[in-house]
Amino acid sequence: MKIIKLDAIDSTNSFLRQLYAHNEVDDFTVVTTKNQTAGRGQMGAVWKTQEGKNLTASVFKSVSCLNHEDQFYVSMAVSLAIYTTLEKLLIPDLKIKWPNDILSGDKKICGILIENIFKGHALEASIIGVGLNVNQTDFEGLPQASSLKALTGVHYNLDEVLQELVSQLEDYSKYIEQQEFKMLKADYEEKLFRIEKPSTFKDKKGRLFMGFIKGVTDRGKLKLLLEDEITAEFDLKEVQLLY
Incomplete structure (x- = not known):
């Protein structure tokens, strides 16, 4: 080093x-x-x-x-x-x-x-x-x-x-x-913060929504379980976890 x-x-x-x-x-x-x-x-x-x-x-x-x-x-x-x-x-x-x-x-x-x-x-x-x-x-x-x-x-x-x-x-x-x-x-x-817990997110248009963090994809997108058992993937520019 x-x-x-x-x-x-x-x-x-x-x-x-x-x-x-x-x-x-x-x-x-x-x-x-x-x-x-x-x-x-x-x-x-x-x-x-x-x-x-x-x-x-x-x-x-x-x-x-x-x-x-x-x-x-x-x-x-x-x-x-x-x-x-x-x-x-x-x-x-x-x-x-x-x-x-x-x-x-x-x-x-x-x-x-x-x-x-x-x-x-x-x-x-x-x-x-x-x-x-x-x-x-x-x-x-x-x-x-x-x-x-x-x-x-x-x-x-x-x-x-x-x-x-x-x-x-x-x-x-x-x-x-x-x-x-x-x-x-x-x-x-x-070790992810809020993994498998109900959490509030904000999308790029400023809209709030609820979801559960399920993990990440191999390319680093955040996997969320949304309402109606829908799983969606978001990159860093698309969603913000509020806490």
Whole structure:
């Protein structure tokens, strides 16, 4: 593992992508920063973090062993790696909120942004961006956010958390390399937030509806059981789970 530590950068994902564009990058090269000034989340959201208090990092992973249609397994593996890291730190009541937010109870403590790199139509690599709330305790205007310290009262060493996280990423990456997809998917679905529970969703037109989360497809779509025993599949742009 090679770690590049920066005092400040707009986005660790963008830095790592630019590095890859101009240089050969080793597997599990990590870029981390004390201050990310323009962090990005899912669907163009902005990820804000207090300087020096949280883990803001991006990891390079070669995934040329995967077919294009199997890319969501990277998201599953990363979610499970972070889940296991936090489990080892005794963070309570962990769940994965589809597609890859990590919750404690109903509070978000970690966001993941995976940007895949293609050569032609072939999947080449993934840049795995992780924003983990560690020692920050003030989340003004973000009622659904929390952190490890807010949950446990413990002040964490960011380097130690990063080392454990990368170790878990290495372990879960083996499932991808060996294409043990059924095991990954079963583990991921077991840990899904609101799995098999009646939940409220909002569609892209703002309409609310009820459904039961039944799991995900191999391509990462959310499978919902709706009224009249109808099963439907939704991608990230089509539905939002409210909580």
